[in-house]
Amino acid sequence: MSTPPNIDPEHEKNGPALPEDAPSGRRGFLKSAMGTMAGLAVTAGVLEPLRSLKDAPSLEEFLQQHYTKLTPDLMDQVLRRVEALMGEEYGAKVRVNDPKPLEGVEFAYALNLTRCNGSRRCVYACMKENNIPLDQPEMAYIRVLEMNIDSLDLEEGNVQYEASAVPREGKYYLPIQCHQCRKPPCTKVCPVEATWTEPDGITVIDYNWCIGCRYCMAACPYEARRFNWTKPSFAADEINPDMGYLSNRVRPRGVVEKCHFCLHRTRLGKNPACAEVCPTGSRIFGNILDPEGKIQFILKNKRVYILKAEAKTIPRFYYFFDN
């Protein structure tokens, strides 16, 4: 290497060839061209796995705006697109609706801890209703803890008990799902407002807006949220074709989901799947604004327990005991 004129010779061993003089400049260009070629080859190798990427979003999906910014026309296009996608990806013919919250309704849940016998029927009904693959029990929105009768310490609870032998002596059962808090820590932390509380008290997630950072999962004191670590897989006939955009439609990979009080059912006046299936009648669902309703009756007449009341998130989910 010739010493460029403006370089002190004693630095030559370390000094880079500076582009002042023409020859080393040309050589530099040749080198950089070779470097660029090598870079392209490496890039091709690096990107190779992407060839098997199947569920990349379409351009429309990629550019889709936040739920609250969609006009009725745009929303309709989105719903039809999601329906078509379900057909393409799962071969299922589905209807995706977007039922709106009802005027004068605020939903709340009350669960009778004296009666619940830990059958986990609610867990499975929820999974079926909400398109959660049955072979992924960790994705279930409801988890039931088998608790020692003398304790409310969750750390002593056992979530993996045998459901065939319930109820067991000395135990009671504590189902936990999203508590639909009035001061939800999850919506507060979401960096993109992909999750919010609707006027009827249900905290929902726009699965097409969530970026999958999982901050809401870290924030939830009830461990109610689940993440789609991979794409859920179903046979076409396992899918519940009656879907809500903000509720039970099959979720894409990489987003967070949770219990939404079956809003695609409850906003039409039905019970959530878990309340409907409960064999012991422990699950009471209703409108907390209705002064004659079941929820108000329980709040006025029963001994009510709020899980983790110290977190002050003020849940719309109440546990109660028979007097």
Next chain:
Amino acid sequence: MIRSYLVFLGRAYVLSFSGSRLFYAWMAALTVVAAIGAHEFCRQLVQGLEITGMTDQISWGVYIANFTFLVGLAAAAVMLVIPAYIYRNKEIHDVVLFGELLAIAAIIMCLLFVMVDIGRPDRFWHMFPGLGKLNFPSSMLAWDVVVLFGYLLVNLHICGYLLYMKYLGRTPTLLFYMPFVLISIAWAISIHTVTAFLFVGLVGRPFWNTAIVAPRFLGSAFTAGPGILIIAFQIIQHFSDYKISEKAIYILRNIVTASLLINLFLLACETFKEFYAASAHSSSARYLFFGLEHQGHHFGSLSPWIWTAISMELVAAVILIVPPIARRMAFLNIACVLANIGIWIEKGMGMVVPGFVPTPQGTVVEYFPTWSETLICFGIWAFGLLIFSWMLHLAIPIMSRRFKAA
């Protein structure tokens, strides 16, 4: 003027690809590691985050751990800026630039660690104000994105401006950089504080929900950052003609010593609170230090990590505070390496992961990073080192006036 800047960019591009064999070998090795990481990341894009060891219970792992550590590293550049610019300490003036270049590389790594951690990187634009829907000021993550990008821009401006002026042989105009330097000092403290608040602000995670997290983050960051710079400066001296004054290294050594002692003190404060007044909220600390019994099983995969971290930091502290040893360069280097590894563990396996254990529902689940996850981490670190080496490769000849305007 624009023309001379374009010429500068062109020459800098050519200079980027000219160097010794050793330089080529180093850059090629880093490229290979980065490429392996990128390849693994592409696999993650196809299969989803299931290729990591994370679960619904432990939903953040080594990606966020590295992110946290690197935010601290980026913030630590400030420790050089303060004496250099405010107190006009000439000895350390030049080396500040290297600190800020390190900050730039660290912030780029931070942003990459966020990108690989999120489930939908294609929706990153949802965070851009105006275009998407940034939940500012409510979400601490939104704050973090804002301050990190801001810090990156401020540092790019300061370094870019000062280097270009040096290249032209002109005295930099105070007005064009001093205000930004002052901003960057406050900003550096803020990026790590905001990152601490990201954890502190969660009512359901008592292990993080404590005011000591932000001071501890700053203490550990100001140990780690200057520690890495001490080593980086010696490497720079060894492989280039650039002379870094011994005094600069001694100032850094004092910063490392003080910060490490403060960090150990804060750790002791926290440990006392968790174990002397052991409530239900101490379960995570018990899990971290000794492991937990749950449903008849013992779970304790984190305790070897934290004891290793504490031992390393203690040994480093002893080396640093015993004067005859501390003056020996080899021992100083050992102390810096030990302190950095210790702090990396303390912030990752010792802070991020145990916050999830036991879960809010009282279950105990353990986290083990997978190979894919680990390779992606190494890939990002290699990429960051690549960026840092490249910036030094351009900056050193500019600083020593060998690369200058014709």
